Amino acid sequence: MIPNILAERYASSEMRDIWSPSGKVRYERELWIAVLKAQDELGLSVSPGAIEAYEKVIDQIDLESIRKREAESRHDVKARIEEFCGLAGFEEIHRGMTSRDLTENVEQLQVARSLEVVQKKTAATLAQIAAKAEEFVGQVFPGRTHNVPAQPTTFGKRLAMYGEELLHAAQTFSRIAASYPVRGIKGAVGTQLDLKTLFSDEKVKVDQLEASVLKHLGFSKSLHAVGQVYPRSLDHEVIAGLVGIASGPSNLARSLRLMAGHETASEGFAPGQTGSSAMPHKMNSRSCERVNGFLVLLRGYETMAAGLAGDQWHEGDVSCSVVRRVALPDAFFSIDGLFETFLTVLGQMEVYPAVIARENAAYFPFLSSTTLLMEAVRTGTGRETAHKAIKKHAISTVKDLRSGEITQNNFAERLGADSDFPLDTADIEKVITGAADLIGLAKEQVGDFSTQVNEFLRPLNPEWKDYRPGQIL
Amino acid sequence: MIPNILAERYASSEMRDIWSPSGKVRYERELWIAVLKAQDELGLSVSPGAIEAYEKVIDQIDLESIRKREAESRHDVKARIEEFCGLAGFEEIHRGMTSRDLTENVEQLQVARSLEVVQKKTAATLAQIAAKAEEFVGQVFPGRTHNVPAQPTTFGKRLAMYGEELLHAAQTFSRIAASYPVRGIKGAVGTQLDLKTLFSDEKVKVDQLEASVLKHLGFSKSLHAVGQVYPRSLDHEVIAGLVGIASGPSNLARSLRLMAGHETASEGFAPGQTGSSAMPHKMNSRSCERVNGFLVLLRGYETMAAGLAGDQWHEGDVSCSVVRRVALPDAFFSIDGLFETFLTVLGQMEVYPAVIARENAAYFPFLSSTTLLMEAVRTGTGRETAHKAIKKHAISTVKDLRSGEITQNNFAERLGADSDFPLDTADIEKVITGAADLIGLAKEQVGDFSTQVNEFLRPLNPEWKDYRPGQIL
Amino acid sequence: MIPNILAERYASSEMRDIWSPSGKVRYERELWIAVLKAQDELGLSVSPGAIEAYEKVIDQIDLESIRKREAESRHDVKARIEEFCGLAGFEEIHRGMTSRDLTENVEQLQVARSLEVVQKKTAATLAQIAAKAEEFVGQVFPGRTHNVPAQPTTFGKRLAMYGEELLHAAQTFSRIAASYPVRGIKGAVGTQLDLKTLFSDEKVKVDQLEASVLKHLGFSKSLHAVGQVYPRSLDHEVIAGLVGIASGPSNLARSLRLMAGHETASEGFAPGQTGSSAMPHKMNSRSCERVNGFLVLLRGYETMAAGLAGDQWHEGDVSCSVVRRVALPDAFFSIDGLFETFLTVLGQMEVYPAVIARENAAYFPFLSSTTLLMEAVRTGTGRETAHKAIKKHAISTVKDLRSGEITQNNFAERLGADSDFPLDTADIEKVITGAADLIGLAKEQVGDFSTQVNEFLRPLNPEWKDYRPGQIL
């Protein structure tokens, strides 16, 4: 059998369980029993012992037996009804229901359970980023725009930057999850005809059954005027939310890949793991690269989901079926794999302060030019004169560095030696050294980010933030 | 000059104004003045009369003059600063700001204003769909699955189905709009260095300036730990929200296209317009087709936005620039054109009850088979016997209709004449006529939908729901 | 284990074999042996009996054993080398090769073999469409634009229309397949350093080895200046080609779904299968819907592949790995499932001439108006007068049909009774009946299409066109 590579190679067992063939059978059985119980409570005749009999065999899931039944009847839902009834010795489930009353709700249940897993791992990731941002809040280095040093910042602030992006996406995602509506038991074209008939036109009982089933499934909201299928724009909303969630981690992973190229940081190694003996310098960012790969997958699943949104014909059909069988589980496996990988990176990543110090030495002279100008003007030198001197020596320093004339940035010496410029080399070097302080409110921003993360985490399950990833390949 | 076809051919002037070159210049000037005022209030020296001077010339927008300045300086922001200063006779704006402090915030302002236009038109659309759903709540016809009659429903319920989809998307979109965070004045790499320096390290003043600018822009929330650019996943979130918003209207438009093929309904004509004289039967669904086209565009812009999300290098660069210059305005022009078109359709669409009646006559006999079976069993006939008779005559009726043996569905006659079936033709026809009542809770669902729409609309600007589209091509 | 649903539920065993874990292992072993043989021929020392020993065990594929080796060494390629060497009792393979020399070429081999399967099924599909187009070349009905009758055409011509679209895509695809270049054995960064060293700087031998390996793999072309990985735009080219291939069948399937709504045609049933007994009229287009679904999937895989194209860093990395592990096999499973489904539809589809005749009766009066005008003018009546009469009665006929005043199109009677119009009802009806001849060159076009298909098929494997699909679910 060809395995689902995303499930088997990258996703956690928790996510696999939700989307496994046997997991789905179990959700179906839960739904059937919930409906049966509600029908019993609402006065429909249910044979004594039937509910208990179904409950007893709920975990006896024999996919091969179901497969054989389907091969015979050529009807998948019927095969699963017969299997469950055969095990229980009753024929009471699925009354007043059509196939889609079963499958739509169960698929939405799978989505809803997956949403919770994603929320858990998002919480853990936010907590970890906040911790790392605080750990490196003082690690000053040149912030880069256009991939080139621009102004000092700190590694902690950079982490907080990506963390804040994830935090925003997490808040959006929480709202998507909280307002996710289930289709409910609505019949062949959504008019609730069969349930209405079953309950002899008593609308109130139809409503009560719906409420009861919702409660079982753990949904707070159902659709009212739905057709045979729930609107596929819901699938799009969820997968678009996953793209949002994936963006911050992907950005951070990309930055680590870039920094690894400079040896200022790396994604680190698993405990016990070392680099290739022949090439110990190689910090291959395999996991970060993989995180970026997962986002590319998610964009593709979003395209699929967007392709279904707005393409419903009347009350529905199965043109979406094969798409959703693939895109929904695979999108969740992708985000799950992304989190397993990214949490591993967060746990192992390394920063190399000595290499950063060399970067700072190379670039802070240039990043200090604005301050040098201010200081020069403060001594009474004309702004134009000072600016001209700075420009002249900055450009010639760069030129000599690139041509190999010099190998160390000696801008301070050059500028200090220029009689047009009022500060001497020592003073200039003091300013340059002080560039490490030119990080604005970077530290306070990290603090703000931490506070926000804590506020976000507070109402959530406290175990979530401590989730740790499994072993990754 | 090559026009932006989406803006010029499909979008409303309201949306065009937001994204027009001169509109953008005006937003920039508003931002500069807001910053200047805040700086003045916070004690920075601002020349007397400067603010007033800038305010006085805010609407003197000469794009050609700006273009010339840019051609000279080769720096677009500088050109616009000089133009504004030239007009005002002061050089006080843009202090403590970098280019991105201007452009990022102004672009977000354009987005935010566009979000409001979308919300307005969504409100109007929901109100219109609810009105139409109530108007046609009793128009019974065969609901279709797989594009084939399945069970009776009503046209009102079908409208409510798509309306409820839009309502959900509208709620999601409202939350996106309400929590949309602005970047704020954060400096070259996001550390707020320049403002901190400007305010001599008084963080509280930096915060006050930020708060003041936010208030001006109408934002409730800003990002704290942002880099040079705000996270591009925000753009994706917004455009994904537009895809969600477009889905319900697109589904309704697609159903109208399908129904036009059966002549049961059409998108109608503009007042005074008639069909082609040669082909008066042709109800070309040009506008509905266009609505579907806009969704295809939006999916493409979503792909673009998703392609930027998670692809930030360090504190940012301009690899996103050309993409955002296109995808943001064009996505908003698309949704705007969609609403202008779709609201026109809602205002003009027609239903043809006589044609529907012929559909009902053709299909209700088959859609009544379950009820006929129940009635037969009630008379004491065996279920198996009754079912066999129904099946036999149903299949032969279909066969004869398709082969041309008969041209009208005479299932009632055939079945009534069968001695194995207890009901006579008159009784059977009564059941079939009664199929029009087999619409379950369709009417109640329409009522629920209307109620929900009203609840959604209540807190909104009351004028929104009455918005009417402009003339479309 | 969670299965790959596309592989297990929809794809053929032929395609599954190519992408199965054991299939891949076999391809790897073929490559190793081919390299070994080439090295032997080129004078590198290879132990006597080694090649034979490897060949003997090539089919002894024990995935579990390989899995255990990988769990230990944590290196997948190493594990498979050790397994193969363990079985053969030699350690000679993989000399002068890096991991990517193995994996890149083997993945391209999987692609190339899949391309051939796609070409085979495309050929079969073209042959089937051409046969159906000829079968129905004379089945006249109203061609539709905007989903509304516009001018007569024939069902055969409509089939040829979609067939010609597929033919063009098939020609493009053939060229893609024929020019698909393989990476070859190029070493860690693509410079062929290891092979050059192995062959003591004899470039000619490096070239000979490459040529020999190409021959083995069945490729006609290799890349020369490639890096560690082959350009990912190649994957995009292939998957974009699949989207092209899927378009014609998807269009035809969509038309069948639309026609099923009118009962003019259907996708038919499998032999022995009947409609639901309760609803015998329901010709659910499940397979056609599925065909449309596969295209939605392919568009998503194309987005993934496009996301990798142009995103290579230097000589390569594994950011594409997880994407390609999913998108390549799943895209091929999708197109394979599409063909299996679509070929089934082509074999079973039905047309209902009697229903079509009713459509013709309803619409041909309107579709004849141009001819009626010409005939009227020919009798000497003024063009304006005749046109006015036609318009008047056409519009009122449509109005009465839609309002229920009449149930049959009686335009001929009305117009014939109008003294302003020169032709009488009988003459008018003759014209209308003659509308069936107003199909222009539809028949000749079908003939042209058939001829083109035959020309396309001629140089291909003659068995391809006779391929028949397996049993679908």
Next chain:
Amino acid sequence: MIPNILAERYASSEMRDIWSPSGKVRYERELWIAVLKAQDELGLSVSPGAIEAYEKVIDQIDLESIRKREAESRHDVKARIEEFCGLAGFEEIHRGMTSRDLTENVEQLQVARSLEVVQKKTAATLAQIAAKAEEFVGQVFPGRTHNVPAQPTTFGKRLAMYGEELLHAAQTFSRIAASYPVRGIKGAVGTQLDLKTLFSDEKVKVDQLEASVLKHLGFSKSLHAVGQVYPRSLDHEVIAGLVGIASGPSNLARSLRLMAGHETASEGFAPGQTGSSAMPHKMNSRSCERVNGFLVLLRGYETMAAGLAGDQWHEGDVSCSVVRRVALPDAFFSIDGLFETFLTVLGQMEVYPAVIARENAAYFPFLSSTTLLMEAVRTGTGRETAHKAIKKHAISTVKDLRSGEITQNNFAERLGADSDFPLDTADIEKVITGAADLIGLAKEQVGDFSTQVNEFLRPLNPEWKDYRPGQIL
């Protein structure tokens, strides 16, 4: 008016002309005249002087006048017919044609002319890359995998790598362009009814007219069995081809962005331009970033085009209209902007050998370890012993470099001082210096690439390869 930003800011005037409103009017007039001439030659009565009269006014294009006519008639094609006839003083054009006979063919003409512009600029780009690859064929530096030094290569070879990717895409694109089929004059539903009638059923004359029009348009192939519209998968094929074309340049641009971060290379400056005076070290890769941005746009347009492929209903409608009005021109403007930008980069880019030399000094010691091992073994030292020594000192060197213990790679000294290792420091340094020779067949590959480019360019217009970009912003 809101301009099309892609056209006005990035594209060349050559591409703008093709897609400008007046350009389109001109193409239409050319088509009309061509049809009229063909009709004349085939014996249809054409008024004496008519053709000359139309030809005389072909360039009198007054968009405002056309706009007014359309506002009145509410029919765009009619307005343009009337305008042209009004100017010429005849009413002879458009005979036997429907609107789509005009618009489909003209749009395809725009596509075809754009394909040629793309081919021209691709040729120029290939020639430039080949020239640069040869210029830098000997510039050795560490090839990088996972963004980390892996094995020596040369900058020329890296350029050839991306160039070869473009070459492959260019070959594919040439075949797409060469086989691009035009719809032709096929009538309302594609049956050629009107022309057949016009030519009194003489099929041979219909064919001759088609052939004549094709010749005029410059197409070699037309579709035979087409409907009202040509298959939209053709648009997808073209845009997917553009994504392919964009991939190689995008990869090269991305590498330059990465290299700019290390200051080993940059996209350079326009003549006369210098870096910011405050930050002379900043080589902002604005143009390379823009190139990457264009690819993101193209992927989005591909999603749009893929969304239309396979979504045709019967003989066609206008659901594709708004999509194609946007995606086709904007995709061509994007690729055109990409080439203008990329050719500018190729003309200005700089390499910094002194910086590269420092990179080499830092990494070649590690990249030489395999050779050092071989040399050690050659002296009789055991492989294990030698390997152990190398590993020990490599790892400790890396560790000390990252921790700041040392600032220069002193691996050679350490290893030379180790008595377990047979080579002394001088010998080791010789090996390391020799690493610059470990570039395998990099030079030969560059030569192969150049040869292939020349072969590709030979049959093309010789001026194409010398095309130089306009001034970019």
